Amino acid sequence: MTELKYLDVFGQRSTLRSFSKERHVSDSDLEAIISAASHAPTTGNMQLYSVVVTRDAAMKRRLAPLHFNQPTVEGCDVLLTVCADFNRFERWCECRDAVPGYRNFHSFVTALIDALIFTQQFVTLAELNGIGSCYLGTATYSAAGISEILGLPDRVVPVATLAVGYPADGYPAPSDRLPASAIIHRERYHEYTDSDIDAAFGDKEALADSLRFVAENGKSTLAQVFTDVRYPRELNEAISRTFYEHISEKGFV
Amino acid sequence: MTELKYLDVFGQRSTLRSFSKERHVSDSDLEAIISAASHAPTTGNMQLYSVVVTRDAAMKRRLAPLHFNQPTVEGCDVLLTVCADFNRFERWCECRDAVPGYRNFHSFVTALIDALIFTQQFVTLAELNGIGSCYLGTATYSAAGISEILGLPDRVVPVATLAVGYPADGYPAPSDRLPASAIIHRERYHEYTDSDIDAAFGDKEALADSLRFVAENGKSTLAQVFTDVRYPRELNEAISRTFYEHISEKGFV
Numbered sequence: 001m002t003e004l005k006y007l008d009v010f011g012q013r014s015t016l017r018s019f020s021k022e023r024h025v026s027d028s029d030l031e032a033i034i035s036a037a038s039h040a041p042t043t044g045n046m047q048l049y050s051v052v053v054t055r056d057a058a059m060k061r062r063l064a065p066l067h068f069n070q071p072t073v074e075g076c077d078v079l080l081t082v083c084a085d086f087n088r089f090e091r092w093c094e095c096r097d098a099v100p101g102y103r104n105f106h107s108f109v110t111a112l113i114d115a116l117i118f119t120q121q122f123v124t125l126a127e128l129n130g131i132g133s134c135y136l137g138t139a140t141y142s143a144a145g146i147s148e149i150l151g152l153p154d155r156v157v158p159v160a161t162l163a164v165g166y167p168a169d170g171y172p173a174p175s176d177r178l179p180a181s182a183i184i185h186r187e188r189y190h191e192y193t194d195s196d197i198d199a200a201f202g203d204k205e206a207l208a209d210s211l212r213f214v215a216e217n218g219k220s221t222l223a224q225v226f227t228d229v230r231y232p233r234e235l236n237e238a239i240s241r242t243f244y245e246h247i248s249e250k251g252f253v
Numbered sequence: 254m255t256e257l258k259y260l261d262v263f264g265q266r267s268t269l270r271s272f273s274k275e276r277h278v279s280d281s282d283l284e285a286i287i288s289a290a291s292h293a294p295t296t297g298n299m300q301l302y303s304v305v306v307t308r309d310a311a312m313k314r315r316l317a318p319l320h321f322n323q324p325t326v327e328g329c330d331v332l333l334t335v336c337a338d339f340n341r342f343e344r345w346c347e348c349r350d351a352v353p354g355y356r357n358f359h360s361f362v363t364a365l366i367d368a369l370i371f372t373q374q375f376v377t378l379a380e381l382n383g384i385g386s387c388y389l390g391t392a393t394y395s396a397a398g399i400s401e402i403l404g405l406p407d408r409v410v411p412v413a414t415l416a417v418g419y420p421a422d423g424y425p426a427p428s429d430r431l432p433a434s435a436i437i438h439r440e441r442y443h444e445y446t447d448s449d450i451d452a453a454f455g456d457k458e459a460l461a462d463s464l465r466f467v468a469e470n471g472k473s474t475l476a477q478v479f480t481d482v483r484y485p486r487e488l489n490e491a492i493s494r495t496f497y498e499h500i501s502e503k504g505f506v
Contacts, residue, residue, distance in 0.1 A: 002282050006381045010374065011289035029255050035433035036264035040373060041388045044483055047431055052438045059440055083442075088435070089479075091445045092454050098476035101486020106493040109365075109393060113413065116369035117388075120293060121263065124377055128259045135294045135370075140362060151441040160366065178300055180288035182341070185305045187312055188404040189336075192344045201345050223351035226342075230297055233354020240359040 009128070014174045016132025019076045019165030025131055030078065033125050040121035046089055048111035049118050052150045052158075054079040062149050066142035067161065072134050077165030081139065081146060082119045084111035086155040086252075102155070108252035112159050119160045126164065132171060136161040141239050143246045154251045176204050262381070267427045269385025272329045272418030278384055283331065286378050293374035299342055301364035302371050305403045305411075307332040315402050319395035320414065325387050330418030334392065334399060335372045337364035339408040339505075355408070361505035365412050372413045379417065385424060389414040394492050396499045407504045429457050 034051060042048070054060055055078050064073040073079060086102045093100040101107075123133050139146065139161040146158045182200035192200070201222075204210060210222045217225050227233070247253055287304060295301070307313055308331050317326040326332060339355045346353040376386050392399065392414040399411045435453035445453070454475075457463060463475045470478050480486070500506055 002279070002382070004282060004285055004382050006378055007285060007289045010378050011292050013292055015294055026255070029257060031433050031437065032257055032260060034437060035430075036260045038430045038433060038436060039264050039266055039427060041268055041376065043388075043390050044479065045428055045430075046479070046484075047436065050436050050438055050442065052440075052442060054440060056440055088445055088450075088453065092450050093476045093480055095447055095450045096454075096474035096476035098474055098480040099486075100480055101484070101489050104486075104490050104493040105497050106393065107489050109496065110390070112362075112365065113369055113393075116366055117373045120370045120373040121377065123294065124374065125259055125263050129255070129257050135296075137296050137363070140359065140366075150438075153442065153444060156442065174292060175298055177288075177291045177298075180284050180291060183291060183300065183303050184284065184287060185303055185403075187305075187307060187309055189303065189305055189406065189409065191406060192341055194348055197341075197345050197348045200341065201349075221349035221351055223346045223349035226297065226299070227346055227351040227353055231299075231354070233352075233357075236354050236360050237357050240357040243362065244358050 012174045013127055014171045015134045016165070016167055016171055017072050017075075017134050017163070018168045019072070019132070019163070020168045023166040024077050025165060029129075033122060033129070033131075037118060037122040037125050040117050042114050042117065043110050047114065047118075048084060048086055048089060049115035050083045050085040050088065050156065052081040052083065052152075054081065054150075059149070063146065066145040066149070067136050067138040068141075070136060070138070072136065072163035076134075076163035080122075080162040080164055081150060081158050082115050082160040082162070083152060084108060084115045084157045084159050086111050087153050090155060103251050105247075105253050108157065108247050111157075115159050119162065123162065130166060131164060132167050133165075134163045136163060140243050143243055144249070147246070147250075152250075157247055157250050157252070176207060178204070265427045266380055267424045268387045269418070269420055269424055270325050270328075270387050270416070271421040272325070272385070272416070273421045276419040277330050278418060282382075286375060286382070286384075290371060290375040290378050293370050295367050295370065296363050300367065300371075301337060301339055301342060302368035303336045303338040303341065303409065305334040305336065305405075307334065307403075312402070316399065319398045319402070320389050320391040321394075323389060323391070323416075325389070325416035329387075329416035333375075333415040333417055334403060334411050335368050335413040335415070336405060337361060337368045337410045337412050339364050340406050343408060356504050358500075358506050361410065361500050364410075368412050372415065376415065383419060384417060385420050386418075387416045389416060393496050396496055397502070400499070400503075405503075410500055410503050410505070429460060431457070
């Protein structure tokens with residue numbers, strides 16, 4: 001077996017939600033990290049994303065309710081809203097006598113993929129420099145509201161928000177993950193039998209935190225905490241409507 | 254300014270398309286990298302993705318036309334198809350007396366985001382270990398055909414394909430990127446003026462490769478190479494239809 005490096009660094013990373021009030025990520029450091037992270041892969045080297053940097057306390061306060069008042073929004077050093085962005089590319093085309101054809105669903109998917117590849121590259125490079133972060137899934141929940149506050153034009157849709165900063169007091173312990181065998185399929189997808197599901201989720205279900213979530217929510221299984229409390233169908237369906245409407249309004253459908 | 258680390262490693266990485274025939278990524282190394290990369294952030298710790306590993310030459314040959322016969326498909330050591338996967342999570346719910354509510358568009362978007370975060374974490378960790386890769390954007394172009402060959406069930410959609418392996422002969426030079434100032438917006442999105450567009454794209458347009466692309470394709474600007482040759486509207490619209498149909502067929506809409 002090869003001597004693999006960085007397995008522990010990557011395998012023991014964790015999400016940061018409690019940020020230092022004293023130590024700040026400077027504009028020049030932020031720009032240097034964004035610049036290096038932008039060398040992540042990108043479709044046809046089009047770089048179909050933009051980053052809106054929020055430092056202003058009043059702007060954070062306006063964005064907070066759209067992120068369900070998660071305390072990291074006002075508590076972080078800097079908030080980044082990463083957007084799927086075909087606007088800049090279209091503007092380039094318009095300035096160069098070219099007729100863009102990106103007002104369609106797949107172009108949105110392409111920009112979304114580009115944006116997330118960049119975002120994760122930023123997260124990793126920041127972490128390797130002691131700067132932690134937390135993804136806020138609410139970026140897509142509240143896309144229209146965020147778009148209005150940040151002044152996003154057509155063909156620009158928020159797809160990931162990161163709360164970023166140095167840790168107030170170290171990093172939390174890494175959270176659990178499924179065994180790799182549960183996510184790997186060899187040559188063809190193998191459908192999960194009931195015992196495969198037990199093998200995949202058994203350790204997670206036995207964690208003290210999991211047992212506590214089940215008890216606190218008055219449920220009988222951990223899966224019910226997800227389906228009935230954290231990510232219920234009604235919420236998913238409501239966001240599906242508003243998010244699809246939003247990408248339509250932004251001219252992607 | 255802080256002494257930032259890894260800026261050169263991240264800023265000078267490049268995509269690999271020419272793979273060693275002698276040196277192979279072992280199953281155990283592949284699993285170790287996937288396992289560590291799976292500690293990347295994931296929505297609610299649901300890990301809504303799967304990785305289908307293709308090593309078999311006959312399977313690569315069947316997949317190649319779906320990837321427009323890009324030579325990396327048969328030329329790589331191992332091909333990974335990363336899928337947005339709500340099937341495993343649903344199977345867990347079914348085994349645990351929970352009623353899943355993920356047959357909707359936003360759940361697809363959530364799984365797509367999870368899948369790309371994981372994929373890029375894999376790419377970076379592999380690169381730090383001397384293993385290169387190339388994203389094949391054709392994963393979404395040919396989702397239905399890939400799905401059939403890999404036996405993907407409902408709620409599993411291919412979103413990224415990686416050709417992976419050790420380099421045959423080193424890495425190519427890093428490709429150009431836009432200046433960071435072109436992708437960063439402070440507090441609010443600033444619309445790009447014509448001179449902003451010149452500043453963003455000027456260096457790219459002046460590259461020898463860019464001038465060659467323009468000449469080879471008989472165009473007058475680099476933007477026209479994208480709009481008329483590489484990513485034309487008719488192709489984007491056709492893929493929009495087939496990809497949206499595919500995620501509908503897989504039960505996400």
